[in-house]
Amino acid sequence: MNLSQLIFDLIDLRSFSNLWYWIALAVTWSTASHWILGIPYDMVLRARRHGGQAEQDLADITRINVTRILYIAREAGTILMAMGTFALTTLALLGFYYHIEFCQAVFLIAMPLSIVASMSFSTARKIEETGASGEDLRKRLAIHRVTVQVMGMISIFITAFWGMLQNFNVSILPG
Numbered sequence: 001m002n003l004s005q006l007i008f009d010l011i012d013l014r015s016f017s018n019l020w021y022w023i024a025l026a027v028t029w030s031t032a033s034h035w036i037l038g039i040p041y042d043m044v045l046r047a048r049r050h051g052g053q054a055e056q057d058l059a060d061i062t063r064i065n066v067t068r069i070l071y072i073a074r075e076a077g078t079i080l081m082a083m084g085t086f087a088l089t090t091l092a093l094l095g096f097y098y099h100i101e102f103c104q105a106v107f108l109i110a111m112p113l114s115i116v117a118s119m120s121f122s123t124a125r126k127i128e129e130t131g132a133s134g135e136d137l138r139k140r141l142a143i144h145r146v147t148v149q150v151m152g153m154i155s156i157f158i159t160a161f162w163g164m165l166q167n168f169n170v171s172i173l174p175g
Helices: 003-010 019-034 041-050 052-097 101-130 134-172
Strands: none
Touching (some): 019 101, 019 134, 041 134, 052 134, 101 134
16 A cells, blocks of 8 residues: 555545544534634633633633624625535535535535534624623623634534444445
């Protein structure tokens, strides 16, 4: 076995039968549910437990990240929406119409993450509009985290179901 064959066996584009895909899926959703609006959730917990400087740090990082998210959305939101929609549509067509498994796998990660991005923008907008701070801010971030986790669980369930179906179909095909 030569080196190129070893590399292509390790990086198999049949995603749903590849352990690396499932590791990437788990890491993606773990990271998405830990970093809420770009804020590590342990800061929210630390602010709840200790208050004082931890509370001020949470307020500062939230203000910075909310301002950043809303600035990006206001300045380039339409372009980003168009590019994201184009990319997701392309992945969906290549994956589900032309039956390219790699595109299906990427779509099943990217589509729910695009919904999470929309939810993050909405949460950032609500935080800015209400001027949330203290307990209200922690509660809003916690609710956002739970919705991201629910989205992740639904996404993992659908992806696992689709992946098992794909692996089953591949295993029973003649050839």
